[in-house]
Amino acid sequence: MTKFKQVFGVLFGCFVFANGYSVNSTVDYSKEQNWAVTPNAYPSSLMALIKDSIVPNTDVFYVYPTLYTQKSDTGWNIAIDNKTQQKKVLNSAVKYQASAWANAGKLYVPYYRQAHIRSYSNLKGKGRDALMVAYSDVKAAFEYYLKNYNKGRGIILAGHSQGSTHLTLLIKDFFDGKPLQDQLIAAYLPGVGVKTNEFNSIELLTHQDSIGGFVTWNTFKRKYKTPFYRKWYSGKAAINPVTWDTLKTANKKLHKGFLYTNDKTYRNSFTTHLISGGVWISTPRFPHRYLAFTMKNYHIGDVNLFWEDIRINARNRAKKYQTFIKALSKPEN
Secondary structure (H helix, E strand, O other), rough: HHHHHHHOOOOOOOOOOOOOOOOOOOOOOOHHEEEEEEOOOOOHHHHHOOOOOOOEEEEEEEEEEOOOOOOOOOEEOOOOOOOHHHHHHHHHHHHOOOOOOOOEEEEEEOOOEEOOHHHHHOOHHHHHHHHHHHHHHHHHHHHHHHHOOOOOOOOEEEEEHHHHHHHHHHHHHHHOOHHHHHHHHEEEEOOOOOOOOOOOOOOEEEOOOOOOOOOOOOOOOOOOOHHHHHHHHHOOOOOOOOOOOOOOEEEEEHHOOEEEOOOOOOOOOOOOEEEEEEEEEOOOOOOHHHHEEEEEEEHHHOOOHHHHHHHHHHHHHHHHHHHHHHHHOOOOO
């Protein structure tokens, strides 16, 4: 069971909290040590998974999911320099998630004072405060990135679970109906319940090469109609992350690849079925398939299960954006 969890590398947090509450970050993102990944500092495990030349003039800003889950820890936010957390970020989230987008552009991954998993069940108290402290760091990191690194390039936002929670707020603060929206290639927001009309002017993308909007999904076993599903996901937005549209069923022959802990991808691993707020999949086929039968849900695999699908799709959207920008800058005859 432990090894199968390492395949997916994350645990969950799945609530998009409301606006109207702010905290100022105290983290200095001019310091390289507060970034897990910048183009000047790619870990070797990440470099090994970059298969193609990176799409030029494109950046990827990735926010990792909830890794702060120890029941014995009574804290609400983990320290930015906690070495155990940083190892989890690099060896789990960056390697098995952020790597899916690393072929699409220059990758930026900030460390942040992540909220403990219990925060999602304490949203009327300290949990909300903890999540807003975490978001204040993500926001500060993004502001520093915009001012010092971006230089007008197209932006892909990518996250999972708590990371997608923070990116949803980031979109509202920086992109939705604002000039920066013109630089948004796509926002990948798996692992949370996002409403179709969550944003005023940023829409759900329902075609594989559409740009300027967001995509989201949540992954379940076939028996997905649980109280948990009904509370958090039913009625929310979702696309099929194999076809990147609203196709109800994608045959396993269309599945491009699941990244496993041996750093190999296994294609044609499962059939994907679009449902309200997510997708359910058949039991994945990979070397240790028996482990999948013990999992209650596949939330922790929202990215890894579709790793190659995401990799190809993100590159295609980035290339589409660059073609669009070139067309706009071409002088009229």
